Amino acid sequence: MLSQNIKVSANDPSNDDLQNIMPQFVLCVRDFNLDLEQNGDEITADEYLEMCLQTKTGETPEDDKYNRPRECIKKYFTRRKVFTFDRPASRKVMRTLDLAREEDLNEDFVHETEKFLAYIYTCPGKYLLNKSPVTGSMLAKLLREYVTTISDGNVPCVEDAMLIMTRQENKKHAKVAAEEYKVFLKQIQLPVYDKNKLCDSNLKFKKENLSSLQSKLMFDTDSKFQKSTEVKRS
Known part of the structure; x- marks a missing residue:
């Protein structure tokens, strides 16, 4: 069935x-x-x-x-x-x-x-095709998509539901990354006398922030969410 x-x-x-x-x-x-x-x-x-x-x-x-x-x-x-x-x-x-x-x-x-x-x-948790573990929020998004599809009288498709879920998760991670960068900027004390030091610090934070974001993004093959975050930080 x-x-x-x-x-x-x-x-x-x-x-x-x-x-x-x-x-x-x-x-x-x-x-x-x-x-x-x-x-x-x-x-x-x-x-x-x-x-x-x-x-x-x-x-x-x-x-x-x-x-x-x-x-x-x-x-x-x-x-x-x-x-x-x-x-x-x-x-x-x-x-x-x-x-x-x-x-x-x-x-x-x-x-x-x-x-x-x-x-x-000790049973291992469920993982996506990219080996990312399924979290509680991800499972909730999948279930919501399944229920909505069935309520509309359609047959749910796992791939489609996972694609919608991953987009929502990626959007959330991209937003968090952008917010973290805003917090970093607010911590800069003005006036700035050493611009080179500021640029180095800014570059280092962006690199670490981007690396953290990339580890969380799922199926972002075209780097859509990564690019959108970079635009928000520029």
């Missing part, structure tokens, strides 16, 4: 690149009491997940219904992880779980929970 209601690129209707923007697939199975083994050999939880994602070879409607979600998970979620949680505690403790202490909980459940938390908290 997602592949039918979102486009990665306006020039590629196949959506083969959708897997590149999908988040990591983390499956949590509660009250898991099966033995993690296959043909008598012990397997990991991740191997168990891959085993569960195996498809059937039949061509009946039932086979298609069984295979379709598994095929989609494997196609669109190339990074997969599973955690198998034991029952949290005994039936008596479960009745008043909100009052339970950690020592009242199942040791295996606590251990798996610690593994899960450690994994989630």
Whole structure:
């Protein structure tokens, strides 16, 4: 359904690149009491997940219904992880779980929970194609663009949304750079007796300011925002 209601690129209707923007697939199975083994050999939880994602070879409607979600998970979620949680505690403790202490909980459940938390908290953040990390404000801009597009009855395009978002971010960074230069100018004490020293100081600040701006700009291939900032500082 997602592949039918979102486009990665306006020039590629196949959506083969959708897997590149999908988040990591983390499956949590509660009250898991099966033995993690296959043909008598012990397997990991991740191997168990891959085993569960195996498809059937039949061509009946039932086979298609069984295979379709598994095929989609494997196609669109190339990074997969599973955690198998034991029952949290005994039936008596479960009745008043909100009052339970950690020592009242199942040791295996606590251990798996610690593994899960450690994994989630160390997962790398999302990055753009230029390796820039996606910040909270960038994510908010992307979501706003998606919602606006869907509300207008159109199919959102990831590339278009990212282009709009990066333009907004670049505009913000360019404005900050220009404001920093204004602050620098206001700190100059008049009258100026050593013009060479002032020119050197001005040149040094511009260079550092420009270097900082360039490190933040995204997909500014034509240097549009860099040039606009230079005009404001001249």
